[in-house]
Amino acid sequence: MTTAMTTALTSAMTAPVRRTLVGAAAVASALVIGSAGTASAATLGFHQTSTSGKAEISGTYEYHVSGTIPQTGEKLYSGSFAGATAKDKVAGDGYEAVLALAYQDWKDGAWHRVTNYVAVVNGSKSWTFKNKKDVKAYACDRKVGTTKLLNCRAAW
Numbered sequence: 001m002t003t004a005m006t007t008a009l010t011s012a013m014t015a016p017v018r019r020t021l022v023g024a025a026a027v028a029s030a031l032v033i034g035s036a037g038t039a040s041a042a043t044l045g046f047h048q049t050s051t052s053g054k055a056e057i058s059g060t061y062e063y064h065v066s067g068t069i070p071q072t073g074e075k076l077y078s079g080s081f082a083g084a085t086a087k088d089k090v091a092g093d094g095y096e097a098v099l100a101l102a103y104q105d106w107k108d109g110a111w112h113r114v115t116n117y118v119a120v121v122n123g124s125k126s127w128t129f130k131n132k133k134d135v136k137a138y139a140c141d142r143k144v145g146t147t148k149l150l151n152c153r154a155a156w
């Protein structure tokens with residue numbers, strides 16, 4: 001076999017391998033960026049405004065597989081929010097900024113859906129969590145002195 005033939009054969013075999021590796025990397029990235037229910041570990045910086053634009057949330061969300069449910073093999077996730085901030089972008093208008101959460105919590109042998117959990121109001125904090133899945137953060141407005149969340153938009 002000549003050098004030219006070897007080079008041609010190597011190039012022909014390398015291109016499909018490169019495409020396969022790039023495709024595998026894209027799939028892995030999609031899994032990491034996906035919801036907590038589908039990936040085994042991820043860190044996600046987030047930034048979002050409410051649909052009105054009056055509230056802005058940001059921070060870092062990290063999660064990882066921390067166990068499995070023996071009966072089903074389903075994954076349990078633990079993780080943290082760092083520097084999670086809710087900022088009121090229109091001061092004095094009678095509304096406040098809220099970082100709200102929705103997730104499923106594993107308790108007493110079953111999943112319990114939690115929605116509209118108010119995590120941060122006009123401020124910033126960090127915390128950890130365990131035994132959760134499908135965690136989502138929302139930027140919301142809330143009229144001062146009330147509990148109803150308005151104009152919510154998911155950060156991911």
